Amino acid sequence: MDKYCKGCGVKLQDSNINLEGYTNDLSKDLCRRCFRLKHYGEYEIVTKSNEDxxxxxxxxxKKKAVVLYVVDVISISRDLEEIKTYLKNSKIILVLNKKDMLPLSVTDDKILGYIKEFYDGVFEDEILISANKNYNLDKLMKTIGKYKNTKNIYVVGNTNSGKSTLINKLIENYSNGTQEVTISSMPSTTLDEIIVPFKNFNLVDTPGLVDSKSIINYISDDKIKKLSSQKEIKPRTYQIRKGQSLIIEDFLRIDYVEGERNSFTVFTSNNIKIKRINGKRHEILKNLSQKEIDLKYHEDIVINGFGFVKTILEGKVYVYVDKDVEVFTRKSLI
Ligand SMILES: Nc1nc2c(ncn2[C@@H]2O[C@H](COP(=O)(O)OP(=O)(O)OP(=O)(O)O)[C@@H](O)[C@H]2O)c(=O)[nH]1
Ligand SMILES: [Mg+2]
Structure with a gap:
């Protein structure tokens, strides 16, 4: 009988060490990749196709099941409703995860108010949680109870949004199950569906969509690790005059090219290095693709996968970043 890895869901095999699912002992529960990740923190990149x-x-x-759509609250995309094109009959609960990364002063109501304003009626329910810090998990359990109508509850979303972490936390806190699915700070950790028995139903972990517009596809592994912080973000505010620029690591440059003296508050991992410079004197990172962005009052510049920059006044910026990274503005989230 086929056996599947309990960490990432891939079919186990002992014939080819270079292929997914390899183990030297088919009586074990984990593939070699999950074993190494779990015990030594060694990550092997796997490229998954979104088609699968x-x-x-x-x-x-196709089923009328309850789906938890897990979204990283720091990287709320522009088109949250796109998921509905695939989940035609599902009851979708939007689960905004990683609340612990937002400053403590940001209330749930503030974020949920934003979601209501732009996505009213799109989801069955919306909830803000932190899987890591066990925040609002009781509430999530109640919400699941309210809508649950099938044996399986599916957990879907972009890769790295915290789906597997959430499943492990629910199992740890609300059942006496022992199965632990594999998690890591790198994308595409889960490789196939994993059915995890939980109370009187199943939680189904899934591999996650690779968002091709996210910056994490275009930066080095050490920068991905820096971005994937577990700490509350300390927003960094810069007073910026026209002509000044922010240089962010080696992958992002923001030039303020038009407008009155403005305030730029960067919400991203505290590990990420940011420098303010006189932009006119330095050509650094201008080889990246230039995106022109017009700012209205109180808008965020969102850089997919990176975080966002809250601004106050009208103006114009040039954002230099890899050409495939999505950059957009929205009404200030915070
Ligand atoms: N700060 C914070 N980090 C979290 C939280 N939940 C998950 N993470 C981190 O996010 C990263 C990805 O977590 P996973 O659970 O592997 O994410 P996933 O959605 O299963 O990812 P794939 O299997 O690759 O699709 C890990 O570094 C987690 O520690 C949370 O509530 N807060
Ligand atoms: Mg996973």
């Missing part, structure tokens, strides 16, 4: 994942989603969407 979309097939998984479409199959889930």
């Amino acid at each position: 994942y979309i097939e998984i989603l479409k199959n889930i969407g």
Whole structure:
């Protein structure tokens, strides 16, 4: 009988060490990749195609099941409702995760108010949680109870949004199960569906969509690790005059090219280095693709996968970043 890795869901095999799912002992529960990740923190990159994942989603969407759509609150995308094109019949609960990364002063109501304003009626329910810090998990359990109508509850979302972490926390806190799915700070950790028995139903972990517009596809592994912080973000505010620029590590440059003296508050991992410079004198990072952004009053510049920059006044910026990274503005989230 086929056996599947309990960490990432891939089919186990002992014939080819270079292929997914390899183990030297088929009686074990984990593939070599999960074993090494779990015990030595060694990560092997796997490139997953979104087509396979979309097939998984479409199959889930055929049933009338409850789906937890896990979204990293720091990286709320522009088109949250896109998931509905695959999950036609699902009851989707939007689960905004990693609340612990937002400054403590930011209330749930503030974020949920924003979601209500732009996505009213799109989801069955919305909830803000922190899987890491066990925040609002009781409330999530109640919400699941309210909508649950099938044996399986599916957990979907972009890779790295914290789906597997959430499943482990629910199991740890609310059942006496022992199965631990694999988690890591790198994308594409979970490789296939994993059915995890939980109370009187199953939680189904899934691999996650690779967001091709996210910056994490275009920066080095050490920068991805820096971005994936577990700490509360300390917002960094810069007073910026026209002509000044922010240089962010080696992957992002923001030039303020038009407008009155403005305030730029950067919400990203505290590990990320930011410098303010006189932009006119330095050409650094201008080889990246230039995106022109017009700012209205109280808007965020969102750089997909990186975080966002809250601004106050009208103006114009040039954002230099890899050409495939999505940059957009929205009404200030905070
Ligand atoms: N700060 C913070 N980090 C979290 C939280 N939940 C998960 N993470 C981190 O996010 C990263 C990804 O977590 P995973 O659980 O592997 O994410 P996933 O959605 O299962 O990822 P894939 O399997 O690759 O699709 C890890 O570094 C986690 O520690 C949270 O509530 N807060
Ligand atoms: Mg996972």
